[in-house]
Amino acid sequence: MAKYSVVGKRIPRIDALSKVTGTAIYSGDVTLPDMLYGKVCRSPHAHAIIRRLDVTKARSLEGVMAVITASDVPGYKNRSPLLLVEMPHLAQEKVVYAAQPVAVVAATSIEIAEKAVGLIEVEYEELPPVLDVLESMKPETPPIYPDLYTNFIARPPTDKDSKPSNIAYHISVNRGDLEAGFREADLIIENTFRTQPIHHGYLEPFAAVAKADVNGKVTIWTQTQGVFTARQMIAEFLGLPPTQVKLVPVEIGGAFGGKSYLPLAPLCALLAMKTGRPVRMEMSRDEVLRDGRPAPGSVTTIKIGVTKKGYITAASATFIYDAGGFPEMSHTMFVRGNTFSQYKIPNIKIEAFDVLTNTVPVTYYRAPSTPQSHFAIESQMDLISRALGMDPLQFRIQNSTAEGDTTPSGEILPKVGFKETLERMAEYLRQKGSLQGENRGRGVACGFWHGAAGSFGAYVNVNIDGTVTLVIGVTDVSGSRTSIAQIVAEEFGIPMEAVSIVVGDTDTAPWSSPSVGSQTIYSLSHAVYRACQDAKDQLRRLASPRLGVPASEIEFANGQAIFKGDTQKSIPLAALGRSSLGFRGEGPIVGRGSIAGLPPAPSVAVHAVDVEVDKETGKVKVLSYAVAQDVGLAINPMSIEGQIQGAVTQGIGWALMEGYVFDRGKVQNTTFLDYRMPTATDVPMIDTMLVEVGSTTGIYGLRHVGEPPMVGTLAAVANAIHSATGVRLKTLPMTPEAILKGIKKQGKS
Amino acid sequence: MKLKINGREYEIVSGPGTTLLDVLRYELRLTGTKEGCGTGSCGSCTVLVDGKAINSCLVIVGEVEGKEITTIEGLSRQGKLHPLQQAFINEGAVQCGFCTPGILLTAKAFLDSNSHPTESQIRQAIAGNLCRCTGYDKIVRAIMSVADS
């Protein structure tokens, strides 16, 4: 008999019906009476001082209700530009990237708002833009911010860094004796790898609708991965206490990390306050690509030493991430926990830097920093296994870490399924057999994600008809509502149809961290589980005298509270729900649960991809793709498969075709025609193997799911191209031109 | 001007040069049709005009006067889901759902003209509709399951 009756089942998403019928409400679908339209005026320059900003003409245009610049923002009054609480939404004195907002307009129609933007007069004094990270890091390069000292994020400046710098953040890790480690090695390989800035490519552009009521409270409908963090950011911008701001959740049309920041909502809220009327703002795709916060490009130099038998003795690496124009979203802070953790490396040195440039500021994208670092690490692992003549999976299995091993960050690994997952893939490939045919090649790679865990609350109501309502404060970006509903159904022994989930607004829902870091289901499930236990204890106390059995002997199945010793002794939840109310009842049954500080449950995903390369055109065809991932326990296998398949497709786009084209810091490819993403013809079916090595910390053994499958893709594809052509590409994207160039060069040598 | 949408006549006040997408979303509040790009390159605004899938962001209403327009709101009839809608639900082909209305309508037009397609024909047919969440796997399977039945 299966251990669980609802958990582990392929249950369709509870939000699917509203989405296939077009009735689901996204931010841009919200309309309020008497609504105004907002539009942003953006900088045309990547780096410039604002000498004059005159909005008088725009303000006097008929139909314009408000024009706002940085000096109108209450939250800027006491704010250093580097307060690092929230992104500066309007430039003050200086613009640091092209498309940075300098003013925003509200008018009675979109057309008038656009016309007003054209009437805003800005005089810029252009400064030479800093565009290259290596250039930007040099001490002689003028700092973009005269008051930014390295690691401002982590600590106040010390005497040591008395000089401002474009290095926003720097970390180093040292373990063991690096030199001794390299001396022990029989083979040392060193290479430099580069990745390009990349966009999340969510299909839904940003939108926001806001209104202010007579009491000064502001209500906002906008897509965000975290309604409470959004509330905080907007409140600070508006200079209001957080509870004077209300975020209403809406459906989110794809996020992947890209919808934690709020390009429109704070502006929209301020316009609503100033005008006293509801305001809607929407970004065009062009604006999304120019100001839509990509994942950073990177430069990684990596050196690994191994013995003849294929044991790693030492590794050193320098990871440099291009932060773009703002220092807030550090990627190096993820490096410590997410690099080299799946391998035993006795001697290690890591340096990582977030470096500012005058390009669009970055944000987090599906396992931030880690696909980039793993492109380098896993390409390098492939090169070493080739040099040693070892099977690439065996090489990884032999070096993989297990429970009790120490990672570079000094963390002792809990129970993990790295080896099991690698072995599962090895077994799959044995069964599949070797790849036949000319110009074809197979690549494997292993991606690690440490995971995050936030703080979450949950309320559970047992209703008078025996159904259960769960109230949470987490927006759904991954199918979380369905998986969480499965847990509630499982815990109460009721069918899925008897569970309803309410994602509340910030006035009604319990506090929740944002949906990031693959933490949502992993952490939230704890709070939900506890809320269920709390409510079940109340039900037991109600049922115990009625059944004449001790409360501790009561369990729940088929919509009933049942005596363990004699299943004839039972009472429906509906009867208990009803009896709790009314004159003599004990009051409604409300369970509550909270969680914070859960240790993460690290996970790996192992990739194998077969490609065919057209030697005439350089075009890569992905023939087949498989991922084995340790998910701990698959609450909903169908949902997890979908996460893996989506992540892999994003990774294939990153590896082969996507990337920003800049001209002096300005994004040039601002439509989906020239920012090309994978279509259905670019990818095959994607096989998934869900390995279930239960974690010791997650409910039912859960692990993090959404991000790990992105991490290994880039290197897997590069390794497959190497197998097919003999060409090793160390720079992304691996376009047909780049591959052809490699093939030609090979022919010459 | 009058438009015939999902079997109903609508009197339109927007000018004939307005895009069909803007009329649907802003004037008629039929917001099931989505705008992902506005330049004809994502397919999220797909609707059917006389049974053919078109990008409504590229068409002005003057061109579709008198034609039969079907939006996602009109795909299910009398509360009964179209088999494609049911298949998308069952197969897990829906994640964020932003691409879903457009892909469903593209798939409907395609299956109406080719009821037994191969996998690669299905992939070709929906190549103008981007989906960033699913990797297309379950979408293709859902369409195949309807074609097979």
Ligand code: FES
């Ligand atoms: S919105 Fe029409 S094709 Fe993208």
Ligand code: FES
């Ligand atoms: S389901 Fe999100 S874009 Fe397709």
